[in-house]
Amino acid sequence: MRIIRINQEICTRCGQCLSQCSSRLLSFSEKEEGSKNSTKLIFKDPTNSCSLCGHCLAVCPTEAIEYDKGDPCFTSAAILDPKHYSYDNILEILRARRSIRQYHAKAVSREDIKAILEAMRYAPSASNEQNWEYLILTDSKQIQEFSQKVLNMIRLTYKLVSNSLINTLFLWGPTRKLARDPSFLFSMKNLLNRADRGEDPIFFKAPCIILLHSPIYGNLAGNDAGIALTHGMLAARSLGLGTCWIGIAQETMQRIGKFNRWLGIPKGRTVWGMFTLGHPKESFQRAPPREPLRIVWK
CATH class of the missing domain: 3.30.70.20 (Alpha-Beta Plaits)
Structure with a gap:
Protein backbone atom coordinates (compact mmCIF):
# COMPACT_ATOMS: atom_id res chain seq x y z
CA MET A 1 0.00 0.00 0.00
CA THR A 75 -15.29 -0.46 9.27
CA SER A 76 -17.58 -2.03 11.84
CA ALA A 77 -19.57 -1.22 14.94
CA ALA A 78 -16.54 -2.23 17.01
CA ILE A 79 -14.45 0.49 15.36
CA LEU A 80 -17.12 3.16 15.53
CA ASP A 81 -18.01 2.36 19.14
CA PRO A 82 -15.26 1.01 21.44
CA LYS A 83 -17.95 -0.29 23.81
CA HIS A 84 -19.56 -2.47 21.12
CA TYR A 85 -17.96 -5.41 22.95
CA SER A 86 -18.05 -5.14 26.70
CA TYR A 87 -15.00 -5.70 28.88
CA ASP A 88 -16.73 -8.71 30.45
CA ASN A 89 -17.24 -10.32 27.01
CA ILE A 90 -13.61 -9.80 26.04
CA LEU A 91 -12.32 -11.10 29.38
CA GLU A 92 -14.55 -14.16 29.05
CA ILE A 93 -13.07 -14.95 25.63
CA LEU A 94 -9.52 -14.54 26.92
CA ARG A 95 -10.11 -16.74 29.94
CA ALA A 96 -11.83 -19.45 27.89
CA ARG A 97 -8.75 -20.20 25.78
CA ARG A 98 -6.89 -23.32 26.90
CA SER A 99 -3.70 -25.01 25.77
CA ILE A 100 -4.89 -28.20 24.09
CA ARG A 101 -2.69 -31.31 24.21
CA GLN A 102 -5.11 -33.97 22.94
CA TYR A 103 -6.50 -33.84 19.42
CA HIS A 104 -8.77 -35.88 17.20
CA ALA A 105 -7.13 -37.14 14.01
CA LYS A 106 -9.65 -35.18 11.92
CA ALA A 107 -7.94 -32.70 9.61
CA VAL A 108 -8.50 -28.96 9.99
CA SER A 109 -10.22 -27.55 6.91
CA ARG A 110 -8.32 -25.23 4.58
CA GLU A 111 -11.08 -22.65 5.10
CA ASP A 112 -10.57 -22.64 8.87
CA ILE A 113 -6.79 -22.32 8.52
CA LYS A 114 -7.24 -19.40 6.13
CA ALA A 115 -9.66 -17.73 8.56
CA ILE A 116 -7.11 -18.06 11.37
CA LEU A 117 -4.34 -16.62 9.20
CA GLU A 118 -6.62 -13.73 8.26
CA ALA A 119 -6.99 -12.87 11.95
CA MET A 120 -3.21 -12.98 12.32
CA ARG A 121 -2.77 -10.67 9.33
CA TYR A 122 -4.34 -7.82 11.29
CA ALA A 123 -2.00 -8.05 14.29
CA PRO A 124 -0.01 -4.87 15.00
CA SER A 125 3.76 -4.82 14.54
CA ALA A 126 6.60 -2.44 15.34
CA SER A 127 6.78 0.32 12.70
CA ASN A 128 4.12 -1.68 10.85
CA GLU A 129 6.85 -4.01 9.58
CA GLN A 130 4.49 -6.95 8.92
CA ASN A 131 7.57 -9.08 8.29
CA TRP A 132 5.92 -12.37 9.23
CA GLU A 133 5.87 -15.39 7.00
CA TYR A 134 3.99 -18.54 7.91
CA LEU A 135 4.69 -22.20 7.35
CA ILE A 136 1.67 -24.49 7.58
CA LEU A 137 2.38 -28.17 8.23
CA THR A 138 -0.48 -30.60 7.62
CA ASP A 139 1.34 -33.72 6.46
CA SER A 140 1.21 -36.19 9.36
CA LYS A 141 4.48 -37.89 8.34
CA GLN A 142 6.32 -34.58 8.21
CA ILE A 143 4.90 -33.53 11.60
CA GLN A 144 5.93 -36.89 13.05
CA GLU A 145 9.44 -36.50 11.63
CA PHE A 146 9.64 -32.96 13.02
CA SER A 147 8.63 -34.25 16.43
CA GLN A 148 11.26 -36.99 16.26
CA LYS A 149 14.00 -34.52 15.36
CA VAL A 150 13.14 -32.39 18.40
CA LEU A 151 13.07 -35.50 20.60
CA ASN A 152 16.50 -36.55 19.34
CA MET A 153 17.92 -33.22 20.47
CA ILE A 154 16.25 -33.61 23.85
CA ARG A 155 17.73 -37.11 24.22
CA LEU A 156 21.19 -35.76 23.46
CA THR A 157 20.72 -32.85 25.87
CA TYR A 158 19.53 -35.17 28.63
CA LYS A 159 22.51 -37.47 28.13
CA LEU A 160 24.90 -34.53 28.40
CA VAL A 161 23.39 -32.69 31.37
CA SER A 162 22.92 -35.87 33.39
CA ASN A 163 26.61 -36.74 32.99
CA SER A 164 28.34 -35.55 36.18
CA LEU A 165 31.73 -35.05 34.49
CA ILE A 166 30.30 -32.86 31.71
CA ASN A 167 28.15 -31.10 34.25
CA THR A 168 31.20 -30.19 36.32
CA LEU A 169 33.72 -29.32 33.60
CA PHE A 170 31.71 -27.79 30.79
CA LEU A 171 28.62 -26.20 32.31
CA TRP A 172 28.60 -23.03 34.36
CA GLY A 173 26.33 -20.26 35.58
CA PRO A 174 22.60 -20.55 34.98
CA THR A 175 23.08 -23.55 32.65
CA ARG A 176 24.81 -25.57 35.37
CA LYS A 177 22.16 -24.56 37.88
CA LEU A 178 19.40 -25.65 35.52
CA ALA A 179 21.14 -28.95 34.75
CA ARG A 180 21.34 -29.72 38.47
CA ASP A 181 17.68 -28.94 39.10
CA PRO A 182 15.97 -32.29 39.84
CA SER A 183 12.65 -31.08 38.44
CA PHE A 184 14.32 -30.15 35.12
CA LEU A 185 15.91 -33.59 34.75
CA PHE A 186 12.68 -35.29 35.80
CA SER A 187 10.68 -33.33 33.20
CA MET A 188 13.10 -34.28 30.42
CA LYS A 189 13.15 -37.93 31.43
CA ASN A 190 9.36 -38.02 31.73
CA LEU A 191 8.99 -36.51 28.26
CA LEU A 192 11.36 -39.10 26.77
CA ASN A 193 9.54 -41.94 28.55
CA ARG A 194 6.27 -40.78 27.01
CA ALA A 195 7.86 -40.81 23.57
CA ASP A 196 9.12 -44.34 24.18
CA ARG A 197 5.54 -45.39 24.94
CA GLY A 198 4.45 -44.18 21.50
CA GLU A 199 3.09 -40.79 22.54
CA ASP A 200 3.94 -37.52 20.81
CA PRO A 201 4.93 -35.20 23.70
CA ILE A 202 6.04 -32.46 21.28
CA PHE A 203 3.08 -31.87 18.93
CA PHE A 204 0.53 -34.20 20.57
CA LYS A 205 -0.32 -35.76 17.17
CA ALA A 206 -2.04 -32.54 16.12
CA PRO A 207 -3.11 -32.53 12.45
CA CYS A 208 -1.72 -29.04 11.80
CA ILE A 209 1.12 -26.78 12.93
CA ILE A 210 1.30 -23.06 12.21
CA LEU A 211 4.85 -21.72 12.37
CA LEU A 212 5.86 -18.05 12.16
CA HIS A 213 9.27 -16.72 11.09
CA SER A 214 10.66 -13.29 10.30
CA PRO A 215 13.96 -11.40 10.19
CA ILE A 216 15.41 -9.96 13.37
CA TYR A 217 14.66 -6.23 13.66
CA GLY A 218 15.82 -4.77 16.93
CA ASN A 219 14.38 -6.45 20.00
CA LEU A 220 10.79 -6.38 18.81
CA ALA A 221 10.47 -9.23 16.31
CA GLY A 222 9.64 -11.71 19.05
CA ASN A 223 7.06 -9.35 20.57
CA ASP A 224 5.36 -8.90 17.21
CA ALA A 225 5.28 -12.65 16.65
CA GLY A 226 3.70 -13.22 20.04
CA ILE A 227 0.90 -10.78 19.26
CA ALA A 228 0.24 -12.30 15.83
CA LEU A 229 0.21 -15.87 17.13
CA THR A 230 -2.12 -14.89 19.96
CA HIS A 231 -4.52 -13.40 17.40
CA GLY A 232 -4.51 -16.75 15.64
CA MET A 233 -5.01 -18.80 18.80
CA LEU A 234 -8.00 -16.71 19.85
CA ALA A 235 -9.46 -16.93 16.33
CA ALA A 236 -9.03 -20.71 16.43
CA ARG A 237 -10.92 -20.85 19.72
CA SER A 238 -13.84 -18.99 18.14
CA LEU A 239 -13.98 -21.70 15.44
CA GLY A 240 -14.14 -24.49 18.01
CA LEU A 241 -10.51 -25.46 17.42
CA GLY A 242 -7.74 -26.00 19.94
CA THR A 243 -4.18 -24.70 19.99
CA CYS A 244 -1.01 -24.95 22.07
CA TRP A 245 2.15 -22.86 21.77
CA ILE A 246 5.08 -25.27 21.34
CA GLY A 247 7.98 -23.52 23.03
CA ILE A 248 10.30 -26.54 23.13
CA ALA A 249 10.27 -26.87 19.32
CA GLN A 250 10.72 -23.10 18.96
CA GLU A 251 13.78 -23.19 21.23
CA THR A 252 15.24 -26.10 19.28
CA MET A 253 14.83 -24.34 15.95
CA GLN A 254 16.40 -21.14 17.24
CA ARG A 255 19.45 -23.07 18.46
CA ILE A 256 19.90 -25.62 15.65
CA GLY A 257 20.21 -24.00 12.21
CA LYS A 258 19.80 -27.24 10.25
CA PHE A 259 16.19 -27.46 11.40
CA ASN A 260 15.40 -24.27 9.50
CA ARG A 261 17.07 -25.63 6.39
CA TRP A 262 15.14 -28.89 6.70
CA LEU A 263 11.85 -26.98 6.70
CA GLY A 264 12.97 -24.66 3.90
CA ILE A 265 13.04 -21.49 6.00
CA PRO A 266 15.28 -18.95 4.24
CA LYS A 267 18.59 -17.92 5.75
CA GLY A 268 18.39 -14.78 7.87
CA ARG A 269 14.96 -15.56 9.25
CA THR A 270 14.21 -16.73 12.79
CA VAL A 271 11.37 -18.92 14.03
CA TRP A 272 9.66 -16.86 16.72
CA GLY A 273 6.87 -19.25 17.57
CA MET A 274 4.52 -22.01 16.50
CA PHE A 275 1.34 -23.61 17.70
CA THR A 276 -0.52 -26.84 17.15
CA LEU A 277 -4.01 -26.67 15.68
CA GLY A 278 -6.74 -29.26 15.68
CA HIS A 279 -10.09 -30.48 16.94
CA PRO A 280 -9.74 -30.89 20.72
CA LYS A 281 -10.62 -34.10 22.52
CA GLU A 282 -10.95 -32.29 25.83
CA SER A 283 -14.10 -30.50 26.87
CA PHE A 284 -13.15 -28.06 29.61
CA GLN A 285 -15.81 -27.09 32.13
CA ARG A 286 -14.10 -24.10 33.70
CA ALA A 287 -11.05 -21.85 33.54
CA PRO A 288 -8.46 -22.45 36.29
CA PRO A 289 -7.31 -19.61 38.55
CA ARG A 290 -4.24 -17.48 37.96
CA GLU A 291 -1.78 -16.03 40.43
CA PRO A 292 -2.33 -12.38 41.41
CA LEU A 293 -0.33 -9.88 39.36
CA ARG A 294 2.82 -8.37 40.85
CA ILE A 295 2.30 -4.64 40.40
CA VAL A 296 4.17 -1.56 41.54
CA TRP A 297 2.18 1.68 41.37
CA LYS A 298 4.18 4.91 41.17
Missing part, protein backbone atom coordinates in the same frame (compact mmCIF):
# COMPACT_ATOMS: atom_id res chain seq x y z
CA ARG A 2 1.31 3.43 -0.97
CA ILE A 3 -0.41 6.80 -0.69
CA ILE A 4 -0.59 8.25 -4.20
CA ARG A 5 -2.60 11.44 -3.89
CA ILE A 6 -5.07 13.53 -1.91
CA ASN A 7 -8.45 14.07 -3.53
CA GLN A 8 -8.73 17.81 -3.02
CA GLU A 9 -12.35 17.86 -4.20
CA ILE A 10 -13.61 15.91 -1.20
CA CYS A 11 -10.94 16.76 1.39
CA THR A 12 -12.57 18.85 4.15
CA ARG A 13 -9.24 20.15 5.57
CA CYS A 14 -10.31 18.89 8.98
CA GLY A 15 -6.68 18.12 9.91
CA GLN A 16 -7.37 14.83 11.64
CA CYS A 17 -4.93 12.97 9.42
CA LEU A 18 -2.12 15.37 10.38
CA SER A 19 -2.43 14.50 14.04
CA GLN A 20 -2.44 10.77 13.25
CA CYS A 21 0.70 10.75 11.08
CA SER A 22 3.60 9.84 13.39
CA SER A 23 6.11 10.68 10.63
CA ARG A 24 4.55 14.11 10.00
CA LEU A 25 4.37 13.62 6.24
CA LEU A 26 1.04 15.41 5.79
CA SER A 27 0.70 19.19 5.88
CA PHE A 28 -1.35 22.10 4.59
CA SER A 29 0.04 24.30 1.83
CA GLU A 30 -0.62 27.97 1.28
CA LYS A 31 -3.40 29.01 -1.08
CA GLU A 32 -2.52 28.44 -4.73
CA GLU A 33 -3.40 30.99 -7.38
CA GLY A 34 -6.77 30.20 -8.94
CA SER A 35 -7.69 27.70 -6.22
CA LYS A 36 -11.12 28.01 -4.65
CA ASN A 37 -9.80 26.59 -1.38
CA SER A 38 -7.66 28.58 1.01
CA THR A 39 -5.31 25.66 1.69
CA LYS A 40 -4.40 22.32 0.17
CA LEU A 41 -3.59 19.08 1.96
CA ILE A 42 -0.31 17.65 0.67
CA PHE A 43 1.61 14.43 1.28
CA LYS A 44 5.39 14.48 0.88
CA ASP A 45 7.66 11.55 1.58
CA PRO A 46 11.04 12.19 -0.07
CA THR A 47 12.90 9.73 2.17
CA ASN A 48 10.30 6.92 2.03
CA SER A 49 9.61 7.31 5.74
CA CYS A 50 5.93 6.35 5.66
CA SER A 51 5.35 3.22 7.74
CA LEU A 52 2.11 2.51 5.82
CA CYS A 53 0.24 2.25 9.11
CA GLY A 54 -2.93 3.55 7.43
CA HIS A 55 -4.04 5.72 10.35
CA CYS A 56 -4.60 8.65 8.02
CA LEU A 57 -6.90 6.49 5.88
CA ALA A 58 -8.73 5.20 8.92
CA VAL A 59 -9.42 8.63 10.42
CA CYS A 60 -10.38 10.54 7.23
CA PRO A 61 -14.15 11.23 7.27
CA THR A 62 -14.43 11.49 3.46
CA GLU A 63 -11.89 8.90 2.21
CA ALA A 64 -9.95 11.66 0.48
CA ILE A 65 -6.57 9.93 0.84
CA GLU A 66 -6.07 7.56 -2.09
CA TYR A 67 -3.68 4.61 -2.14
CA ASP A 68 -2.47 2.27 -4.83
CA LYS A 69 -3.16 -1.25 -3.58
CA GLY A 70 -4.25 -3.35 -0.65
CA ASP A 71 -7.54 -4.17 0.98
CA PRO A 72 -10.39 -1.70 1.10
CA CYS A 73 -10.56 0.08 4.43
CA PHE A 74 -12.67 -1.84 6.93
Whole structure:
Protein backbone atom coordinates (compact mmCIF):
# COMPACT_ATOMS: atom_id res chain seq x y z
CA MET A 1 0.00 0.00 0.00
CA ARG A 2 1.31 3.43 -0.97
CA ILE A 3 -0.41 6.80 -0.69
CA ILE A 4 -0.59 8.25 -4.20
CA ARG A 5 -2.60 11.44 -3.89
CA ILE A 6 -5.07 13.53 -1.91
CA ASN A 7 -8.45 14.07 -3.53
CA GLN A 8 -8.73 17.81 -3.02
CA GLU A 9 -12.35 17.86 -4.20
CA ILE A 10 -13.61 15.91 -1.20
CA CYS A 11 -10.94 16.76 1.39
CA THR A 12 -12.57 18.85 4.15
CA ARG A 13 -9.24 20.15 5.57
CA CYS A 14 -10.31 18.89 8.98
CA GLY A 15 -6.68 18.12 9.91
CA GLN A 16 -7.37 14.83 11.64
CA CYS A 17 -4.93 12.97 9.42
CA LEU A 18 -2.12 15.37 10.38
CA SER A 19 -2.43 14.50 14.04
CA GLN A 20 -2.44 10.77 13.25
CA CYS A 21 0.70 10.75 11.08
CA SER A 22 3.60 9.84 13.39
CA SER A 23 6.11 10.68 10.63
CA ARG A 24 4.55 14.11 10.00
CA LEU A 25 4.37 13.62 6.24
CA LEU A 26 1.04 15.41 5.79
CA SER A 27 0.70 19.19 5.88
CA PHE A 28 -1.35 22.10 4.59
CA SER A 29 0.04 24.30 1.83
CA GLU A 30 -0.62 27.97 1.28
CA LYS A 31 -3.40 29.01 -1.08
CA GLU A 32 -2.52 28.44 -4.73
CA GLU A 33 -3.40 30.99 -7.38
CA GLY A 34 -6.77 30.20 -8.94
CA SER A 35 -7.69 27.70 -6.22
CA LYS A 36 -11.12 28.01 -4.65
CA ASN A 37 -9.80 26.59 -1.38
CA SER A 38 -7.66 28.58 1.01
CA THR A 39 -5.31 25.66 1.69
CA LYS A 40 -4.40 22.32 0.17
CA LEU A 41 -3.59 19.08 1.96
CA ILE A 42 -0.31 17.65 0.67
CA PHE A 43 1.61 14.43 1.28
CA LYS A 44 5.39 14.48 0.88
CA ASP A 45 7.66 11.55 1.58
CA PRO A 46 11.04 12.19 -0.07
CA THR A 47 12.90 9.73 2.17
CA ASN A 48 10.30 6.92 2.03
CA SER A 49 9.61 7.31 5.74
CA CYS A 50 5.93 6.35 5.66
CA SER A 51 5.35 3.22 7.74
CA LEU A 52 2.11 2.51 5.82
CA CYS A 53 0.24 2.25 9.11
CA GLY A 54 -2.93 3.55 7.43
CA HIS A 55 -4.04 5.72 10.35
CA CYS A 56 -4.60 8.65 8.02
CA LEU A 57 -6.90 6.49 5.88
CA ALA A 58 -8.73 5.20 8.92
CA VAL A 59 -9.42 8.63 10.42
CA CYS A 60 -10.38 10.54 7.23
CA PRO A 61 -14.15 11.23 7.27
CA THR A 62 -14.43 11.49 3.46
CA GLU A 63 -11.89 8.90 2.21
CA ALA A 64 -9.95 11.66 0.48
CA ILE A 65 -6.57 9.93 0.84
CA GLU A 66 -6.07 7.56 -2.09
CA TYR A 67 -3.68 4.61 -2.14
CA ASP A 68 -2.47 2.27 -4.83
CA LYS A 69 -3.16 -1.25 -3.58
CA GLY A 70 -4.25 -3.35 -0.65
CA ASP A 71 -7.54 -4.17 0.98
CA PRO A 72 -10.39 -1.70 1.10
CA CYS A 73 -10.56 0.08 4.43
CA PHE A 74 -12.67 -1.84 6.93
CA THR A 75 -15.29 -0.46 9.27
CA SER A 76 -17.58 -2.03 11.84
CA ALA A 77 -19.57 -1.22 14.94
CA ALA A 78 -16.54 -2.23 17.01
CA ILE A 79 -14.45 0.49 15.36
CA LEU A 80 -17.12 3.16 15.53
CA ASP A 81 -18.01 2.36 19.14
CA PRO A 82 -15.26 1.01 21.44
CA LYS A 83 -17.95 -0.29 23.81
CA HIS A 84 -19.56 -2.47 21.12
CA TYR A 85 -17.96 -5.41 22.95
CA SER A 86 -18.05 -5.14 26.70
CA TYR A 87 -15.00 -5.70 28.88
CA ASP A 88 -16.73 -8.71 30.45
CA ASN A 89 -17.24 -10.32 27.01
CA ILE A 90 -13.61 -9.80 26.04
CA LEU A 91 -12.32 -11.10 29.38
CA GLU A 92 -14.55 -14.16 29.05
CA ILE A 93 -13.07 -14.95 25.63
CA LEU A 94 -9.52 -14.54 26.92
CA ARG A 95 -10.11 -16.74 29.94
CA ALA A 96 -11.83 -19.45 27.89
CA ARG A 97 -8.75 -20.20 25.78
CA ARG A 98 -6.89 -23.32 26.90
CA SER A 99 -3.70 -25.01 25.77
CA ILE A 100 -4.89 -28.20 24.09
CA ARG A 101 -2.69 -31.31 24.21
CA GLN A 102 -5.11 -33.97 22.94
CA TYR A 103 -6.50 -33.84 19.42
CA HIS A 104 -8.77 -35.88 17.20
CA ALA A 105 -7.13 -37.14 14.01
CA LYS A 106 -9.65 -35.18 11.92
CA ALA A 107 -7.94 -32.70 9.61
CA VAL A 108 -8.50 -28.96 9.99
CA SER A 109 -10.22 -27.55 6.91
CA ARG A 110 -8.32 -25.23 4.58
CA GLU A 111 -11.08 -22.65 5.10
CA ASP A 112 -10.57 -22.64 8.87
CA ILE A 113 -6.79 -22.32 8.52
CA LYS A 114 -7.24 -19.40 6.13
CA ALA A 115 -9.66 -17.73 8.56
CA ILE A 116 -7.11 -18.06 11.37
CA LEU A 117 -4.34 -16.62 9.20
CA GLU A 118 -6.62 -13.73 8.26
CA ALA A 119 -6.99 -12.87 11.95
CA MET A 120 -3.21 -12.98 12.32
CA ARG A 121 -2.77 -10.67 9.33
CA TYR A 122 -4.34 -7.82 11.29
CA ALA A 123 -2.00 -8.05 14.29
CA PRO A 124 -0.01 -4.87 15.00
CA SER A 125 3.76 -4.82 14.54
CA ALA A 126 6.60 -2.44 15.34
CA SER A 127 6.78 0.32 12.70
CA ASN A 128 4.12 -1.68 10.85
CA GLU A 129 6.85 -4.01 9.58
CA GLN A 130 4.49 -6.95 8.92
CA ASN A 131 7.57 -9.08 8.29
CA TRP A 132 5.92 -12.37 9.23
CA GLU A 133 5.87 -15.39 7.00
CA TYR A 134 3.99 -18.54 7.91
CA LEU A 135 4.69 -22.20 7.35
CA ILE A 136 1.67 -24.49 7.58
CA LEU A 137 2.38 -28.17 8.23
CA THR A 138 -0.48 -30.60 7.62
CA ASP A 139 1.34 -33.72 6.46
CA SER A 140 1.21 -36.19 9.36
CA LYS A 141 4.48 -37.89 8.34
CA GLN A 142 6.32 -34.58 8.21
CA ILE A 143 4.90 -33.53 11.60
CA GLN A 144 5.93 -36.89 13.05
CA GLU A 145 9.44 -36.50 11.63
CA PHE A 146 9.64 -32.96 13.02
CA SER A 147 8.63 -34.25 16.43
CA GLN A 148 11.26 -36.99 16.26
CA LYS A 149 14.00 -34.52 15.36
CA VAL A 150 13.14 -32.39 18.40
CA LEU A 151 13.07 -35.50 20.60
CA ASN A 152 16.50 -36.55 19.34
CA MET A 153 17.92 -33.22 20.47
CA ILE A 154 16.25 -33.61 23.85
CA ARG A 155 17.73 -37.11 24.22
CA LEU A 156 21.19 -35.76 23.46
CA THR A 157 20.72 -32.85 25.87
CA TYR A 158 19.53 -35.17 28.63
CA LYS A 159 22.51 -37.47 28.13
CA LEU A 160 24.90 -34.53 28.40
CA VAL A 161 23.39 -32.69 31.37
CA SER A 162 22.92 -35.87 33.39
CA ASN A 163 26.61 -36.74 32.99
CA SER A 164 28.34 -35.55 36.18
CA LEU A 165 31.73 -35.05 34.49
CA ILE A 166 30.30 -32.86 31.71
CA ASN A 167 28.15 -31.10 34.25
CA THR A 168 31.20 -30.19 36.32
CA LEU A 169 33.72 -29.32 33.60
CA PHE A 170 31.71 -27.79 30.79
CA LEU A 171 28.62 -26.20 32.31
CA TRP A 172 28.60 -23.03 34.36
CA GLY A 173 26.33 -20.26 35.58
CA PRO A 174 22.60 -20.55 34.98
CA THR A 175 23.08 -23.55 32.65
CA ARG A 176 24.81 -25.57 35.37
CA LYS A 177 22.16 -24.56 37.88
CA LEU A 178 19.40 -25.65 35.52
CA ALA A 179 21.14 -28.95 34.75
CA ARG A 180 21.34 -29.72 38.47
CA ASP A 181 17.68 -28.94 39.10
CA PRO A 182 15.97 -32.29 39.84
CA SER A 183 12.65 -31.08 38.44
CA PHE A 184 14.32 -30.15 35.12
CA LEU A 185 15.91 -33.59 34.75
CA PHE A 186 12.68 -35.29 35.80
CA SER A 187 10.68 -33.33 33.20
CA MET A 188 13.10 -34.28 30.42
CA LYS A 189 13.15 -37.93 31.43
CA ASN A 190 9.36 -38.02 31.73
CA LEU A 191 8.99 -36.51 28.26
CA LEU A 192 11.36 -39.10 26.77
CA ASN A 193 9.54 -41.94 28.55
CA ARG A 194 6.27 -40.78 27.01
CA ALA A 195 7.86 -40.81 23.57
CA ASP A 196 9.12 -44.34 24.18
CA ARG A 197 5.54 -45.39 24.94
CA GLY A 198 4.45 -44.18 21.50
CA GLU A 199 3.09 -40.79 22.54
CA ASP A 200 3.94 -37.52 20.81
CA PRO A 201 4.93 -35.20 23.70
CA ILE A 202 6.04 -32.46 21.28
CA PHE A 203 3.08 -31.87 18.93
CA PHE A 204 0.53 -34.20 20.57
CA LYS A 205 -0.32 -35.76 17.17
CA ALA A 206 -2.04 -32.54 16.12
CA PRO A 207 -3.11 -32.53 12.45
CA CYS A 208 -1.72 -29.04 11.80
CA ILE A 209 1.12 -26.78 12.93
CA ILE A 210 1.30 -23.06 12.21
CA LEU A 211 4.85 -21.72 12.37
CA LEU A 212 5.86 -18.05 12.16
CA HIS A 213 9.27 -16.72 11.09
CA SER A 214 10.66 -13.29 10.30
CA PRO A 215 13.96 -11.40 10.19
CA ILE A 216 15.41 -9.96 13.37
CA TYR A 217 14.66 -6.23 13.66
CA GLY A 218 15.82 -4.77 16.93
CA ASN A 219 14.38 -6.45 20.00
CA LEU A 220 10.79 -6.38 18.81
CA ALA A 221 10.47 -9.23 16.31
CA GLY A 222 9.64 -11.71 19.05
CA ASN A 223 7.06 -9.35 20.57
CA ASP A 224 5.36 -8.90 17.21
CA ALA A 225 5.28 -12.65 16.65
CA GLY A 226 3.70 -13.22 20.04
CA ILE A 227 0.90 -10.78 19.26
CA ALA A 228 0.24 -12.30 15.83
CA LEU A 229 0.21 -15.87 17.13
CA THR A 230 -2.12 -14.89 19.96
CA HIS A 231 -4.52 -13.40 17.40
CA GLY A 232 -4.51 -16.75 15.64
CA MET A 233 -5.01 -18.80 18.80
CA LEU A 234 -8.00 -16.71 19.85
CA ALA A 235 -9.46 -16.93 16.33
CA ALA A 236 -9.03 -20.71 16.43
CA ARG A 237 -10.92 -20.85 19.72
CA SER A 238 -13.84 -18.99 18.14
CA LEU A 239 -13.98 -21.70 15.44
CA GLY A 240 -14.14 -24.49 18.01
CA LEU A 241 -10.51 -25.46 17.42
CA GLY A 242 -7.74 -26.00 19.94
CA THR A 243 -4.18 -24.70 19.99
CA CYS A 244 -1.01 -24.95 22.07
CA TRP A 245 2.15 -22.86 21.77
CA ILE A 246 5.08 -25.27 21.34
CA GLY A 247 7.98 -23.52 23.03
CA ILE A 248 10.30 -26.54 23.13
CA ALA A 249 10.27 -26.87 19.32
CA GLN A 250 10.72 -23.10 18.96
CA GLU A 251 13.78 -23.19 21.23
CA THR A 252 15.24 -26.10 19.28
CA MET A 253 14.83 -24.34 15.95
CA GLN A 254 16.40 -21.14 17.24
CA ARG A 255 19.45 -23.07 18.46
CA ILE A 256 19.90 -25.62 15.65
CA GLY A 257 20.21 -24.00 12.21
CA LYS A 258 19.80 -27.24 10.25
CA PHE A 259 16.19 -27.46 11.40
CA ASN A 260 15.40 -24.27 9.50
CA ARG A 261 17.07 -25.63 6.39
CA TRP A 262 15.14 -28.89 6.70
CA LEU A 263 11.85 -26.98 6.70
CA GLY A 264 12.97 -24.66 3.90
CA ILE A 265 13.04 -21.49 6.00
CA PRO A 266 15.28 -18.95 4.24
CA LYS A 267 18.59 -17.92 5.75
CA GLY A 268 18.39 -14.78 7.87
CA ARG A 269 14.96 -15.56 9.25
CA THR A 270 14.21 -16.73 12.79
CA VAL A 271 11.37 -18.92 14.03
CA TRP A 272 9.66 -16.86 16.72
CA GLY A 273 6.87 -19.25 17.57
CA MET A 274 4.52 -22.01 16.50
CA PHE A 275 1.34 -23.61 17.70
CA THR A 276 -0.52 -26.84 17.15
CA LEU A 277 -4.01 -26.67 15.68
CA GLY A 278 -6.74 -29.26 15.68
CA HIS A 279 -10.09 -30.48 16.94
CA PRO A 280 -9.74 -30.89 20.72
CA LYS A 281 -10.62 -34.10 22.52
CA GLU A 282 -10.95 -32.29 25.83
CA SER A 283 -14.10 -30.50 26.87
CA PHE A 284 -13.15 -28.06 29.61
CA GLN A 285 -15.81 -27.09 32.13
CA ARG A 286 -14.10 -24.10 33.70
CA ALA A 287 -11.05 -21.85 33.54
CA PRO A 288 -8.46 -22.45 36.29
CA PRO A 289 -7.31 -19.61 38.55
CA ARG A 290 -4.24 -17.48 37.96
CA GLU A 291 -1.78 -16.03 40.43
CA PRO A 292 -2.33 -12.38 41.41
CA LEU A 293 -0.33 -9.88 39.36
CA ARG A 294 2.82 -8.37 40.85
CA ILE A 295 2.30 -4.64 40.40
CA VAL A 296 4.17 -1.56 41.54
CA TRP A 297 2.18 1.68 41.37
CA LYS A 298 4.18 4.91 41.17
